[in-house]
Each structure stands twice: as C-alpha cells, then as structure tokens.
Amino acid sequence: MVRTEIPLVEIKELGRILIKRSKTIAIAESVTSGYIQAWISSADKATSFFQGGITVYNNSQKFKHLGIDSIKADKVNGVSANIAEKMAMAAASKFGADYGCAITGYAAPDQELDIDRPYAWLAICTPDQVMFNKRLKGSEGDFHEVQQGYARQAIDLLLKTII
Numbered sequence: 001m002v003r004t005e006i007p008l009v010e011i012k013e014l015g016r017i018l019i020k021r022s023k024t025i026a027i028a029e030s031v032t033s034g035y036i037q038a039w040i041s042s043a044d045k046a047t048s049f050f051q052g053g054i055t056v057y058n059n060s061q062k063f064k065h066l067g068i069d070s071i072k073a074d075k076v077n078g079v080s081a082n083i084a085e086k087m088a089m090a091a092a093s094k095f096g097a098d099y100g101c102a103i104t105g106y107a108a109p110d111q112e113l114d115i116d117r118p119y120a121w122l123a124i125c126t127p128d129q130v131m132f133n134k135r136l137k138g139s140e141g142d143f144h145e146v147q148q149g150y151a152r153q154a155i156d157l158l159l160k161t162i163i
Helices: 008-020 035-039 061-064 070-074 081-095 143-162
Strands: 023-030 050-057 099-105 119-125 132-136
Touching: 008 035, 008 119, 008 143, 023 035, 023 081, 035 050, 035 143, 050 081, 061 070, 061 081, 070 081, 081 099, 081 119, 081 132, 099 132, 119 143, 132 143
Parallel strands: 023 050, 023 099
Antiparallel strands: 099 119, 119 132
C-alpha cells in the first residue's frame, strides 16, 4: 500500500528553494491526472513559484496544448522519455517558468499493449534544456495509489534535481 498523504515536508522544501532562488515551475501531467499540480499548489506561498500546469490525458491533447508530434506520440502511445521531455519543455515555455516537470505513463497493466507492470517517464527541463529524465516503476496498489506513488516520486526527484 502506498502512502497517500500529501508529502508536505518535501513540497515545503521545494517551495522554499524555488522562492530563495527566485525560480518558478510549471507542470504537465498525464498519468498522474493533476496530483502533482494539486500538491504543489497546496504549499505556502505557491503563487510565488508555481506558474500553473496542465493535465493532458491523451495524445490529441498533448498535441493541441503542448505541440507534441502526434505521429511520434501515437507510435509509443504517448509514453516515452522523449514525450516527457517535450511536455516538460513546453510546460516551462508556455507558462513562462524556469523549470518544467512532466510525467506520462501507465497506472495499470495493459495486456493489449503488453504492459505487465505500470511505469512512467518523468522529465525535468528548462524551456530549452533537459535536466533530468527517468523511467519510474509503478507501485503496488490500485490505480489511484499508483498515480500518487508517481506524484510522490516526482516531488522527490524535483527536489534532488533543483538542489
């Protein structure tokens, strides 16, 4: 079972670092359906560092709002390191943020797509440079627990990347 409470200590530290450095962040989510945005927006003084975010749950929306190449996205069902990187860069650029963070993946096995265990790709970028990307393993649990597990990993990796 995944801990489902908001990672308040980590979010507080993320906000403190971003405010101290006068930096901002924007989020683009798919598999986590807005958990990262909700958690970051709950931080004290979030308006000082959080520019906003977008949840794009399918390839059409990834193309429409973030400019993701739909042909390339369709070939990988919208889930790859490259897609996550492009989403993160577009989020940073479109929201006028110093950093963009994006996640795309699977929250449940999918036999049609030969996905035995959930996984996701996370990317942290500036508007024009990849800082970090990683394939995340899905946690055990139901769909929502997997999503929250990814969101928790994203917050932890954001902290490690921007420090």
